[in-house]
Amino acid sequence: MNMPSHTTATPLATIRANIAQSEKIAKRPAGSTTLIAISKTKPTDAIEDLIEQGQRVFGENRVQEAEAKFPDLRARYPDLELHMVGQLQSNKANEAVALFDYIHSLDRISLAKALAAAMDKAARRVPCFIQVNIGEEEQKGGCAITDLPQFLEQVRALDLPVIGLMAVPPADVEPSPYFALLAKLARDNGLDQLSIGMSGDYETAVRIGATHVRIGSALFGAR
Template identity: 70%
Template sequence: MENAATRLTQVEANIARICKPARREPAEVTLIAVSKTHPAEKIVPLLEAGQRVFGENRVQEAQAKWPALREEWPEVELHLIGQLQSNKAEDAVALFDCIHSLDRPSLLKALAKAMDKAGKRVPCFVQVNIGDEEQKGGCPIGELPAFLEQVRAAEIPLAGLMCIPPADIEPAPFFALLAKLARDNGLDGLSMGMSGDYETAVQLGATHVRVGTALFGARDKP
């Protein structure tokens, strides 16, 4: 059994290896350890190994785990990487340092209101429905420029664009398209790539990769 420190070292080494031919610095890539569904006792070994940026899918699950962990590791940065319901906007703004799934005007309105109320601004990635999949969240590509204008008008800090490419298809064209959309809209941040394809994502410009299984090992079957 590999331990958490070994897996972390391996993922970091892979990122550094891919950065070299891409003429990028490893420091340009933020590794988000996706701790969704994992209990605190599985997160602690990664914290002890030096990992400080974590991603959760659900507000309620994060609320149950992270306040206690952050007491010991206050420097942790917490990213919300899953879909966000508008009625959870206040909770999300209170708990997270970054939100990766801003994708529609109703959520934008709820987040802007929550941020005004809390007196803080939380950077957000705009999620793009890069594969035009009906079942997936994300702003349609054709509506992206107008939506980005609305986000800027609401004075929400724009971290960049995020996508989840279609499953079981070569992800590179989708990552390349997201990178082009970011460039066309004057954005630098690219949240793309997971355990199975983060190396491809780094090659194509990812600034944030969301890695779960490669760091935590296979999920326990319910």
């Protein structure tokens, strides 16, 4: 008996198909969601395996780890795109601006000022997402929901290119209300990009409007 062809699909192919199906369900344009492969803690050969399958967008949590892996990879694959998705220290702003194409974790004015100075120095503007503490969790980074309008005004005054909002909902609860709230906050503040959705909930995120999903374990396996 012939086995169904989908049983041999790679994790990358399966995730791409799921994203496409979720876009279709939501009546969104095909290809309107960027898949960010979260490669933190993963060795270069695992990243290269995905590159050879056609993946070009990657995310890292730490500046130092990204510096150790991606300059060499980019020398061989110049079309790679690198996203900073972890909390960023202000004293790493210069390195982050030099290395990353997008920053997803802008959450406080001290970091905004450091990034603005680094971008001015490098003559390079790196698009940023403001991270919102959508579940109001003390242990998580992110701008408070109530502080978002004022923070956004301050950031725009620094000429930082803010393009959207990012959030991580509380663990082990239904994520869709949090995704929907972030989407409303983005609309209310004139932003049209959403960095939401990870390995366990990316299909829900796409149906609610994610423009960027951040997927690690579903692509690479558990750490």
